[in-house]
Amino acid sequence: xxxxxxxxxTFVPGAQVHFSAxxxxxxxxxxxxxxxxxxAIAVMLDIGLVAVLVMGAWGGWEALRxxxxxxxxxxxxxxxxxxxxxxxxxxxxxxxxxxxxxRSLGNILMGLRVQTNRGGSLGLGLxxxxxxxxxxxxxxxxxxxxxRKNRSxxxxxxxxxxVFDWAPLLPKVDMTFGMESKE
Amino acid sequence: MSESFGVGETVVEFSAEREKIEAGSxxxxxxxxxxxxxxxxxxxxxxxxxxxxxxxxxxxxxxxxVLDTVIxxxxxxxxxxxxxNGIVREHVNVNEIVSQADINxxxxxxxxxxxxxxxxxxxxxxxxxxxxxxxxxxxxxxxVRFQAVQTDNxxxxxxxxxxxxxxxxxxxxxxxxxxxxx
Numbered sequence: 495x496x497x498x499x500x501x502x503x504t505f506v507p508g509a510q511v512h513f514s515a516x517x518x519x520x521x522x523x524x525x526x527x528x529x530x531x532x533x534a535i536a537v538m539l540d541i542g543l544v545a546v547l548v549m550g551a552w553g554g555w556e557a558l559r560x561x562x563x564x565x566x567x568x569x570x571x572x573x574x575x576x577x578x579x580x581x582x583x584x585x586x587x588x589x590x591x592x593x594x595x596x597r598s599l600g601n602i603l604m605g606l607r608v609q610t611n612r613g614g615s616l617g618l619g620l621x622x623x624x625x626x627x628x629x630x631x632x633x634x635x636x637x638x639x640x641x642r643k644n645r646s647x648x649x650x651x652x653x654x655x656x657v658f659d660w661a662p663l664l665p666k667v668d669m670t671f672g673m674e675s676k677e
Numbered sequence: 678m679s680e681s682f683g684v685g686e687t688v689v690e691f692s693a694e695r696e697k698i699e700a701g702s703x704x705x706x707x708x709x710x711x712x713x714x715x716x717x718x719x720x721x722x723x724x725x726x727x728x729x730x731x732x733x734x735x736x737x738x739x740x741x742x743v744l745d746t747v748i749x750x751x752x753x754x755x756x757x758x759x760x761x762n763g764i765v766r767e768h769v770n771v772n773e774i775v776s777q778a779d780i781n782x783x784x785x786x787x788x789x790x791x792x793x794x795x796x797x798x799x800x801x802x803x804x805x806x807x808x809x810x811x812x813x814x815x816x817x818x819x820x821v822r823f824q825a826v827q828t829d830n831x832x833x834x835x836x837x838x839x840x841x842x843x844x845x846x847x848x849x850x851x852x853x854x855x856x857x858x859x
Contacts, residue, residue, distance in 0.1 A: 605822050
């Protein structure tokens with residue numbers, strides 16, 4: 495146990511994250527690339543969210559049709575158009591959430607963050623590209639099982655990665671947690 | 678002093694006049710003499726006072742410079758032979774003096790934030806907060822996350838073994854059941 499004067503000599507304000515209520519085990523995986531299971535669960539959660547949104551909107555539209563059916567002849571929204579709307583919403587949602595902090599709802603719940611290979615955040619263009627790629631070719635995620643660095647096809651092509659970052663309330667967490675940086 | 682010329686009143690008048698003049702000149706001489714004497718006395722007094730003043734001041738200066746050199750040495754020689762701490766301990770009530778001291782300027786100099794940081798680190802407040810306020814929802818969320826990580830470790834362990842990889846991905850994620858908190 496260091497004395498206060500010893501502590502004071504080594505104390506550098508702002509260099510240490512003293513207060514982190516995360517479990518100790520979460521510190522050890524902070525900033526490492528996330529594997530297939532975490533990411534697949536996150537994707538499924540996102541799909542569930544978008545499905546709920548689209549189905550809700552569809553239900554509202556149907557109700558509106560039913561109510562106004564006497565006066566107007568509103569078009570029916572079923573099948574393929576609904577699927578296209580779902581894909582489109584997914585694309586927009588992922589673009590928005592990855593370009594603004596790198597987390598969708600599924601990412602937040604699973605403690606993940608999408609970033610570039612260098613650790614920076616995704617710009618709007620890159621986020622839109624990655625989002626489109628993921629929506630069109632979701633199976634690319636399977637490659638993260640085999641990739642040495644847990645890269646999906648999208649990650650390899652666009653130079654991105656998905657890392658563990660368990661503090662969803664903070665925009666970007668000090669990954670060293672008071673320890674020396676890896677550089 | 679009157680000198681008679683023997684020519685009647687006119688002479689008398691003249692002699693009276695003359696007496697007046699003589700008296701005036703005598704007066705003048707006396708006045709001048711007193712003035713000169715007064716001035717001389719004043720001059721002597723001034724000279725004496727100045728001399729005395731200069732002598733006093735120079736004596737003071739000399740004495741001061743001598744004392745300035747001598748006293749520190751003397752006091753040092755005395756103090757070094759005396760156990761001041763012992764005297765204070767025996768004769769002075771330190772607690773009373775300290776109780777009268779103004780504590781606010783002292784507290785202003787105390788680094789409160791650093792002390793708070795020190796205490797937080799020493800009592801490991803983060804872990805206390807984790808244990809006391811880790812809500813059920815938080816626990817479930819972390820459980821799901823850890824389960825996913827462990828599943829990943831399992832899968833990637835198999836894959837890495839199949840491909841005969843030396844650096845296995847699971848080993849970098851040190852999430853074993855040994856130090857499980859949940």
